[in-house]
Amino acid sequence: MVEQQGPVVKTLKDIKSLFEFGDEIAPFLEELFAFLTDLMPILAKANHLLGDTTASMPAASENIASADTIAESATHTIMDHVEELTTGLDDLISTQKEAQCKAELQKFAGKMGEIQTALQFQDITSQHLSQATQIVAAIQVRMEKMFESLQTIGEKNEAVKVILENYAADISSDEAISTEDTIRRDDAISQDEIDALFGN
């Protein structure tokens, strides 16, 4: 992951400098600030303008839902054509007397079945998109609470207020950072292992 000094990271460091931590809690709070420093650019990547995050998050969720609807519509269109072709092929196969021709037609009918199987991607993708939308919404709620807390502190603390005002002035769309982090689960079970559990 490539790190950049953006206005949010700078703001976090400025806020951190306001506090003097006791020996017992300092290591935990150091870790907390390090975590937030790493997290903020990733969230900025998701929505570009961190200062407008609460406005941008709904747009991200809407874009995800829109992509899902478009994919579903396209899938149904493909299925319409596949079903029509399958019916036509079945009719041709039933009337075809020439063996080789019949075999070729049956091969094509098999391909139609494979297309239909492959279209299952739409449902699988839809579920992943739904999970992503839930994550985006949860992050939005959390960030709104965090900024509310900071603003409450800013009402009583001039130094924090200045930091927040500087942040609002500095925020830009350049804070997006590329990350190559991926999370991969390698503990999924195979169909053969499932069959073994059922004794098949």
Added chain:
Amino acid sequence: MADKKVLFVEDSPTMRRIIANSLRQVGFNEIIEAENGVDALEKLEGRQVNLVVTDWNMPEMNGAELVKTLREMPPYAEVPIIMITTRGMQDDVITAMKLGVNGYIIKPFTPEILQDKLRAVLD
């Protein structure tokens, strides 16, 4: 498998279409389709079915809740149930087995896999 009646529960319109086609290909002519567990129980109305095929992740009542409910209803306590889902963790499979599922298929699947599981469960 001809003349057998199947209750098929799936919230995705795309998957309902694909799986219904697969069930017809293997000989099921009478398919009761439902969008979730609540819809499934309403459409059953106490009717006898030979098989239940259900997704897991669904709104209102998910597949696991539906299976648990069906197993507690005398007419459906022994009906074969196959779950077709994207949930691919061992814990999920074991949970489903404990609820009383007879077969478990991970999406995406081929018609041949469905046919194999149907034979294993119905024969």
